Amino acid sequence: MTLAHNVSELLKSPLGAARQVTIDEPNPRLGPDLQVTRPVHGNARLVRTQNGILVRARLATTVSLECARCLDPVERDLTIDLEEEFGPSVHILTGAPLEAPDDEALRIDERHLLDLTEAVRQYLSTSIPLQPLCSTSCRGLCPVCGMNLNEGNCRCDTASMAASGPFAALAGLTQQDQDQPESADNDRPRTQPRAKGRTRAAS
Ligand SMILES: [Zn+2]
Numbered sequence: 001m002t003l004a005h006n007v008s009e010l011l012k013s014p015l016g017a018a019r020q021v022t023i024d025e026p027n028p029r030l031g032p033d034l035q036v037t038r039p040v041h042g043n044a045r046l047v048r049t050q051n052g053i054l055v056r057a058r059l060a061t062t063v064s065l066e067c068a069r070c071l072d073p074v075e076r077d078l079t080i081d082l083e084e085e086f087g088p089s090v091h092i093l094t095g096a097p098l099e100a101p102d103d104e105a106l107r108i109d110e111r112h113l114l115d116l117t118e119a120v121r122q123y124l125s126t127s128i129p130l131q132p133l134c135s136t137s138c139r140g141l142c143p144v145c146g147m148n149l150n151e152g153n154c155r156c157d158t159a160s161m162a163a164s165g166p167f168a169a170l171a172g173l174t175q176q177d178q179d180q181p182e183s184a185d186n187d188r189p190r191t192q193p194r195a196k197g198r199t200r201a202a203s
C-alpha cells in the first residue's frame with residue numbers, strides 16, 4: 001500500500017483486530033523540505049482500538065540534503081519507528097460526524113482513508129541530521145572566493161584573510177578535520193593555532 005490506506009474494514013472489526021501491511025510509497029507528498037530519493041518503504045501494523053486505529057510502523061527512505069560545509073547534495077538513509085493512534089471523523093456504520101482527533105495528521109477522513117503522510121513527514125523531519133556532511137573530510141568552501149575546496153585549491157591566501165574575515169570561525173572549523181590522506185597536497189593553506197602574544201601582568 002501507499003501511505004494512505006482505506007481502513008473501513010478494520011474499523012468495522014472488533015477491538016484488537018489487527019492487520020499487517022507492507023508500505024511502498026514512491027511519491028510521498030512530504031513538502032519542499034524533504035526530498036526523498038527512494039520510496040518510503042517498510043511494514044506497518046494496524047490495530048483496531050477503542051478510539052480508532054493504532055499504527056505501529058517501521059519505515060525507511062533516503063533523503064537528499066545539503067552538505068553543511070560545501071553545500072553539495074548529500075543522501076542520507078533514514079529509518080523511523082512510528083507509533084500513533086488515528087481516529088475516525090465519521091462513524092463507520094452510521095456516517096455520523098465524530099469528535100476527530102485535534103491533530104489533523106491523525107484523522108481518518110470521511111472516506112475512511114488513513115493517511116500516514118503527515119505523521120511520516122514529522123517523524124522524518126526530526127530524524128534529519130542537523131549538520132549533514134558529504135564526507136567527514138569535506139574541505140568546504142573557500143571563505144574568500146567561495147570555491148568548493150573538494151574540487152581543487154584556489155589561490156586565496158585563506159590563512160591570513162580568513163583569520164580576520166567574517167568566516168574566520170567557520171574556516172577554523174572546516175580545517176580541523178583535514179588530516180585525511182586524500183588531501184596530501186602541501187600547498188593547502190592551514191590555520192595553525194596562533195600563540196597570541198599575551199603579556200603577563202608583571203607581579
Ligand atoms: Zn561537503
Ligand SMILES: [Zn+2]
Pocket residue numbers: 142143144145146147154155156
Ligand atoms: Zn578562494
